[in-house]
Amino acid sequence: MFVIKQISEDFYVEEMPKLEIKKNGPYLYFILEKKNLNTMDATKILSKRLKIDIKRFNVAGLKDKHAWTKQYVSVNGISWDRINKIKMNNVNLRFFGYGNDRIRL
Secondary structure (H helix, E strand, O other): OOOOOOOHHHOEEEOOOOOOOEOOOOEEEEEEEEEOOOHHHHHHHHHHHHOOOHHHEEEOOOOOOOOEEEEEEEEEOOOHHHHHOOOOOOEEEEEEEEEOOOOOO
């Protein structure tokens, strides 16, 4: 019997979005890199710490908790400075840009 996926790092997922990146816009785009945490839980934590409605976050699908994933997230009306101050275990947040459209599935 073969065991292919034993640890989170064995399964790596990264999206390739088609976004028009601008210097400003109503939507902030950032990369959510995480492991041992699913997408919904990660965005719930972010929304609570930012004190905003979770509905302001948009992602292009949910990612496996038991994987090392990178996914693009859009959020309406929040500055990078506010998001960048948030520290979470097993999570890295990286600024990607701004734009006029939310991320869609």
